[in-house]
Amino acid sequence: MARRSPVAVWWRAYRHHLRLARNAALAWIAGLTALSAGVAVTVEDRVGSEAERQLLESMHDVPAFEALQGRMVEIGTMEGFTLARWGMFGILLAVWAMLAAVSLLRRAEERGHVEPLRAGVLTPRGLLAAATAALWTWLAVLALAIGASHSALGFDPPTAWALGGAAALLGASFAAAGALASQLAATRGSAVALAGTLLGAALAVRVAAPATTTPDWLWWATPFGWMGFLHPSDASQATVLLALAALAAVLALAALALGRRDLHAGLVGGEEASAPRARRIGGQAGLALRVTAAAAGTWAIIIGVVTAAFGLLTHDFIDAMAGMATMVELGREMFGMALDAPEGMVGATFFFVAVLLAAAAAGQAAAIREEEASWRIEHLLARPVGRTRWLVTRLLVSAAALLAIALAGGVVAWAATRLGGASVALGDALLGAVNVVPVAWLTLGVGVAILGLAPRATAAATYGLVVAAFLLDFVGPFLELPDRVLDASPLRHVAAAPGADVDVTAALVMLAVGIVAAVVGVLAFARRDLKEA
DSSP, X not given: OOOOOHHXXXXXXXXXXXXXXXXXXXXXXXXXXXXXXXXXXTHHHHTOSHHHHXXXXXXXXXXXXXXXXXXXXXXXXXHHHHHHHHHHHHHHHHHHHHHHHHIIIIIHHHTTOSHHHHTTTOOHHHHHHHHHHHHHHHHHHHHHHHHHHHHHTTOOHHHHHHHHHHHHHHHHHHHHHHHHHHHHBSSHHHHHHHHHHHHHHHXXXXXXXXXXXXXXXXXXXXXXXXXXXXXXXXXXXXXXXHHHHHHHHHHHHHHHHTTTOOTTOOSBSOHHHHOGGGSOOOHHHHHHXXXXXXHHHHHHHHHHHHHHHHHHTHHHHHHHHTTOHHXXXXXXXXXXXXXXXXXXXXXHHHHHHHHHHHHHHHHHHHHHHHHHHTTTTHHHHTTTOOXXXXXXXXXXXXXXXXXXXXXXXXXXXXXHHHHTTOOOOHHHHHHXXXXXXXXXXXXXXXXXXXXXXXXXXXHHHHHHHHHHHHHHHHTGGXXXXXXXXXXXXXGGGOOOTTSSOOOHHHHHHHHHHHHXXXXXXXXXXXXXXXXXX
């Protein structure tokens, strides 16, 4: 047989990684494009009158609002209103890109998928470049999707394409950060923790940037702040794109410089740290805990940063609400909570936590599916661990991790509100945390049902359901959709506790649906053949 050239081998490795990332990438591309486009098309409904436009514009002078959303510029316009929302959307994009890079590199290495690729003419750096290039290709598709869709919706065309390019480059930067962490750390868990810490630090700087006592240049100290300078009035679109491109290039080159390391080696830890036999696993439950801990820790950091930022700004937010009687009344009518009270602010915070926790649950379902797709569980199922026991154990550990993440967020919210000058009881903060767990457990249960019935669709379908629920709850009312359609979103049934009474009936229904879905998934999984990727 003729020996393939290094270029041909690299091309095959690149296409292989494209396929590995395809389902999750398409789900995120569709979801983020739909979220952003949904915000854009509802601007006229949100600012239908001059009074509403002035109310929005008044948020410029309130640091708490910019800490929640991101830098605000002319938010009474379609461009300004949509760009402000990318303060949140960019965080979700960065999390996916970072975790995807670690998964393609360090997790594949731990599972023995890299040795056959590196045994031929493909160099370690070539393999790293193939995986990174595959992710960057999907991010280029995101840029095209956002630029074309937003231009068609009436966005200023240069701004639409600048937004698409900036989103893609932001994702590319954090994908490169994940690749770099995969070279520095000796295990997937430590790589996720390292990259997650960097992401959390960047997010913390972005949240601190709008404070009245901080210099304006602090916005430029974090890539999450650069997205706020894309409005045409700032005349900084080229600067933002160049800065993000330079950041992505520097991180990618740093990863390539370390790419010649030995397998299972890293500057943080060593080969013995990643060897499967170097530590006691502790049975099936211990193994499930180990494979769940890294992603759970990353989401805990992200949710902790969000709740800490919101908690520290609660006092300032309440002071701002004192002069916005219309918005306070709107909060009471739409959400049943008082935005001028600390409990109301904590309740609003945990709505965002509910979305993040649901995304974390979708990630757990996708991770369970990936264990099957990689044939890793074949080694377990060949031993006394049965299919049902394996999946139920993974399911219970994932559910416990989601509860722990939520409770940690509640403790952080309580501590942050007290440090920030507001007073919220610890019990109230924990009530707000527990209140959002049923949504996450429902998402996890539905993800397991999809795993059992249509395994190859697990990641895309579960993430897609989270995005659809957010769109229905966030955009649906402005599209004047029927109530029966809006009620399909579980987020619509999450009360803003502790600022409002917990909807016990809705919580029990979500738990019941999640349990039934999980049972269906477990039974279906036990009866079907294993499916590769």
